[in-house]
Amino acid sequence: MDKNIDHSQRDHALLSASGASRWLKCPPSARLEDELPDTTSEFAREGTVAHEVCEILLRKHLGLIAKATATKSINKLKKDALFSDEMLDHANDYIDYITEKIKSDDAAVLVEEQLDFSQYVPEGFGTGDCIIIQDGILTVIDLKYGKGVSVSAEDNPQMKLYALGAVEMYSFIYEFDKVEMCIFQPRIGNISESVETVEDLIKWGEVTVIPTAVLAFEGAGEFIAGDHCRFCKLRNKCKHLADYCMETVREEFEDLDGNLDKSLLEPEDIAMIIGRMKIIQNWLKDVESYAINGILEGTLDVPGYKVVEGRSNRSYVDQDKVVDTLVANGYPESTLFEKKLLTITAMEKAIGKKEFNSLLADLIEKPKGKPTIVPLSDKRSPYTLENEFEDESNEL
Template identity: 45%
Template sequence: MEHEKRDHALLSASGANRWLACPPSAKLEEQFPDTTSDAAREGTLAHELAELKVRNYFYTTDFGKRKLNAAVKKLQKEDLWQDEMMGYTDQYLDYIRVVAMADRIQGTAEIEKRVDFGRWAPGGFGTADCLLLKGNQLHVIDFKYGKGVPVSAEENPQMMLYALGARDMYGILYHFDEFHLHIIQPRIDNVSEWTCTEEELLEFGSYVKERSALAIDGAGEFCPGESQCRFCRAKAVCRARAEENVRLAFSQDKGKLPPLISSEDAGRYLSLGEDVKKWLEDLKEWALGECLAGRPVLGWKAVEGRGSRDWIDMDAAFGKLAKSGLAEEAVLWEKKPLTLAQVEKLLGKKDFQDAVGEFVVKNPGKPALVKESDKSEAITNKVTAAEAFAEGGES
């Protein structure tokens, strides 16, 4: 399937997190072009590779090794191709194999399947990466190539809409009691699984019906927030988001307060200010685009940033310097080793570990502040009594 040429619904599954939370955003977004980025194109390329491998695994007769190799070679000619995609998509395929073989239940696999959930959200449809239909179980498996924010399968609107659509499509042949949602995000080692009953899924469907009715009409209340605004095409100039962030940034509590904030205050301010920072960055990017297009933004202008110099012909310049007596190899060139990450990328993770893994030590990273919901283990500089006595010995 040509992933970049897919149609997109107004009420898409991939955008459900946004239009369910903020119904009028669906119509508001229609005024803006659907742009892409290198990261998005890279993700599309990885998805195409993943699809080829899964298709070869389940439908070897129709899509055998020769067809697979030819299709992979074609993808390898793309400018955004990276060899590491092979390893990451192998992890995705291995996960699907495990799910497919579990419980010894024979099932059917649907790959890159367009599912229609229009019964719940008018005109709504999306493309599920992999569906496994196993007796009374429906497995919805999603491959995510992003490495920014870990995505959870728990009550994930996109995945639940796929499940609703698949339930409607295959309801004549199957009766599903269990709906298993899986997200595999291999670049950050994130695997998330969640299971719900048919009753829970239909309860979600009723909620979708209510919210989608508002979204189709551009009705309901705007509800700006970090999650729903992240990928909204109107996020830079949405008035509701602007007013909410101005309120968060400049509103003050009434009444007499202590001169110093508490740790509780600090935590609250950090949470409130998260989207303020993102909003200002989005707004500046939009304003720069307006100024460059000749549309003035009151009080602001676009200027040329600090430039850089580059050689027109480095070989010719170095040759001339060498003729003047400058030792080319000793002075003009600097020998630098590849970084550990570059060597690992060159060899691949497994070969790198087998060859030189014994020479690698992982140093602790610089402390970073994250939300309490982050899965990373908390650290502290506080020394325990045991550590203190171990360091100091007897006195």
């Protein structure tokens, strides 16, 4: 494969841009994580394939590679078990988005550029999926193929480090005083954009990044736990994270003295518990799987606990043989199968996004979601009970 399109080899610096939200908050985590083996999930590998598809089609669209070369590369990727036709749809959306961003005929458009931000972070480098420079502004676009968490470009350290690298590289050639950072996350329809002046960005690099990166590179600094622990390789055994999760109950409530007033949660207590709910839930699951794996592998003895088989459901060993056996015994196929409409996601995949929208848009409804508690900074409007009461009164 063309070395420019081998995304699996990207971003392996000790202080990577993708890990910056963590090592900027908890500097010693970088060196400790580096001692643990690399793990890669199927989701990450799928993202790599999707990035390669998008890069090839974008390069073809911009006339940077010949159509035949693009077709050959895409056909090769189609043999990958993680490839899906959906990636082609998302690549087209990505190309549409970039095309809309290019406003000037003189725009410089760069694809998969290595960005060196080592002036701020020791050995720091990363790859910008697409960079556009035009009319006094430099735009850094990052494609995210995940669909678990909606990623914001607002004050996003990864994007800001890429932007610093791009400023370093291109400010000698082009004139611009602003940087726009964009996250394009097609699978959940998330587009997040943020603009900063080059001056503010450089100030952040000098005041915040440089001193913290020096600590992180040396393995020094203070352990600080928080939301950034979510993807830390140490999260299942880190005492600082355990402390952070447990202090929620320990520190706040240990001075109970039988006074009824003090026995009920205050609104502030609830806010603190809700604020840490996700991290505590994830931490409990992480510690549980660490314990299960350790016990099974014989590397961990958890006093008072063992691992057993959980509940499981019956399943057919060979579905074809089940059908053959029942048909041979006189059961008609109509008894054996149920006719079921594809789910919306599967239907969209089966007939394509455009056809789906043009034929079925009026036949799709989206019911009101369950009430969910989120921080006030969330952009969604507050949930109201009005419609629910209307529905109930109509039934009476």
